[in-house]
Amino acid sequence: MNTDAESMFRRSKIRIVWIIVLLTISFGPPLFRNLAAPGPQTDSRPDALILLKKVSEKYANATSYRIESNVEEEFGNEFSKQWSKSLQTSVVAPGNKYRFEARAASDWWILVSDGETEWLYQPTAAEYKKQAAPTHGPSRLKSSGRISFYALEQAQNAVKNLVELPSSAKSSSYLPDEYFASGDEQISCYVIHATEKYRPGWTPNITASFTVWVDKKSLAVRKLQERLEGALIVGQPQTHEIGVTTTTYQRADVDNSQIPLNIFTFIPPSGAKLVTEFQTPTLTRATSVGKTAPDVTLDSPDGKKVSLKSFQGRPVLLDFWATWCAPCVASLPSLARLYDEASKHGLVMLGIDEDGEAKTATQFLAKNQHDWPNFHDDGEVIRRFPNQGIPHLVLIGSTGMVVFAESSFDEGELRAAIAKLGPQFISLGKASHSRRVP
Numbered sequence: 428m429n430t431d432a433e434s435m436f437r438r439s440k441i442r443i444v445w446i447i448v449l450l451t452i453s454f455g456p457p458l459f460r461n462l463a464a465p466g467p468q469t470d471s472r473p474d475a476l477i478l479l480k481k482v483s484e485k486y487a488n489a490t491s492y493r494i495e496s497n498v499e500e501e502f503g504n505e506f507s508k509q510w511s512k513s514l515q516t517s518v519v520a521p522g523n524k525y526r527f528e529a530r531a532a533s534d535w536w537i538l539v540s541d542g543e544t545e546w547l548y549q550p551t552a553a554e555y556k557k558q559a560a561p562t563h564g565p566s567r568l569k570s571s572g573r574i575s576f577y578a579l580e581q582a583q584n585a586v587k588n589l590v591e592l593p594s595s596a597k598s599s600s601y602l603p604d605e606y607f608a609s610g611d612e613q614i615s616c617y618v619i620h621a622t623e624k625y626r627p628g629w630t631p632n633i634t635a636s637f638t639v640w641v642d643k644k645s646l647a648v649r650k651l652q653e654r655l656e657g658a659l660i661v662g663q664p665q666t667h668e669i670g671v672t673t674t675t676y677q678r679a680d681v682d683n684s685q686i687p688l689n690i691f692t693f694i695p696p697s698g699a700k701l702v703t704e705f706q707t708p709t710l711t712r713a714t715s716v717g718k719t720a721p722d723v724t725l726d727s728p729d730g731k732k733v734s735l736k737s738f739q740g741r742p743v744l745l746d747f748w749a750t751w752c753a754p755c756v757a758s759l760p761s762l763a764r765l766y767d768e769a770s771k772h773g774l775v776m777l778g779i780d781e782d783g784e785a786k787t788a789t790q791f792l793a794k795n796q797h798d799w800p801n802f803h804d805d806g807e808v809i810r811r812f813p814n815q816g817i818p819h820l821v822l823i824g825s826t827g828m829v830v831f832a833e834s835s836f837d838e839g840e841l842r843a844a845i846a847k848l849g850p851q852f853i854s855l856g857k858a859s860h861s862r863r864v865p
Contacts, residue, residue: 475601475619479593485646485681487590491520493686494585495678502670502753506787509751515582524691525565529578536579539693546693552706553699589648596621607640607649616640616649633657647679660756715832720823721811725802728789739827742774742848747809747819749781750791755818758836759797766799772851779804781817
């Protein structure tokens with residue numbers, strides 16, 4: 428190779444090297460983003476637990492907030508699952524102003540205060556109550572077997588639950604960052620997963636964890652998923668269930684001074700009635716008591732048709748239930764004990780399940796060694812008995828007349844009703860154990 432050619436070749440190599448260097452400097456991060464950097468990796472994020480504490484402090488110190496969330500709850504096992512959804516709103520401002528709203532499948536409540544007057548409104552019944560706003564803050568409403576304030580209580584506890592996140596965490600770590608979609612906006616979020624500390628009342632095999640999505644800019648929580656796994660049903664240590672609650676915060680404004688004041692006022696809609704007590708389903712349910720039970724046809728697991736009227740001459744207890752209904756399943760041990768005592772005196776107990784498939788309940792009862800007859804219902808049978816959901820217990824006397832009907836399980840009340848069937852049942856009403864399952 429001549430001197431000129433060698434010189435040209437060296438210059439070309441130098442230019443190529445410089446081009447590579449310039450490309451690396453200018454475009455290196457995107458071009459090489461999938462390559463592992465040499466040496467230890469550094470993370471500018473604070474410790475996951477420290478970040479959770481910062482989030483907690485943000486909510487704990489908030490003097491006002493406006494939170495709107497979508498809450499989905501799943502509960503079940505290998506045989507069936509129960510799913511429910513509620514829409515919740517929590518708005519608080521200085522001066523004892525607040526608005527809490529919760530809407531679920533069968534419940535819709537609005538609790539609102541303008542600082543002087545507090546209203547509790549039930550839109551589905553077009554009824555409302557009115558009183559002076561409590562000086563200590565929003566009224567805390569107690570659920571009963573007939574009225575549920577569960578979703579409204581969740582809305583009232585929305586901020587409290589977020590404040591308590593770090594104290595419930597046993598260990599926490601980061602997952603890969605994610606974007607949270609809020610309308611057309613994509614919000615960049617830290618994602619933290621934490622295992623929870625043991626809580627009193629849990630059996631040893633119960634595990635709990637939560638995952639939280641935190642807005643990097645505002646530190647507001649945009650999504651929270653809580654998971655429980657193990658023997659979650661009281662009195663059923665041999666079972667294994669999974670419960671998942673996912674709360675998505677469509678609106679998460681903390682310390683927002685721009686909350687419109689009309690949010691805290693209540694103008695009764697046309698036709699709404701001021702009441703001292705809300706109408707409960709009691710009167711509706713009571714209409715079945717004292718009447719002859721409808722002659723329905725029951726479908727047995729072996730395909731046979733059984734008429735309810737065929738049991739006339741013997742008292743009959745009907746238990747409308749489902750494997751996806753946690754209160755129903757929780758009542759089964761007590762019903763098993765009651766069945767063992769009462770069947771000796773002639774009481775017939777029939778389970779009527781509202782599961783999607785007949786085999787689901789049959790397998791569940793067999794697994795848990797409950798041996799009373801069970802019939803599958805596609806919804807037609809339960810519609811013949813006025814009810815407000817399950818568990819629904821109906822006690823029919825030997826003449827075919829309904830003597831007791833309740834859409835909740837209270838062992839004491841049920842035993843008292845059975846004790847009135849005749850002298851042979853009196854001893855059942857004297858049992859000391861009594862448990863209510865709403």
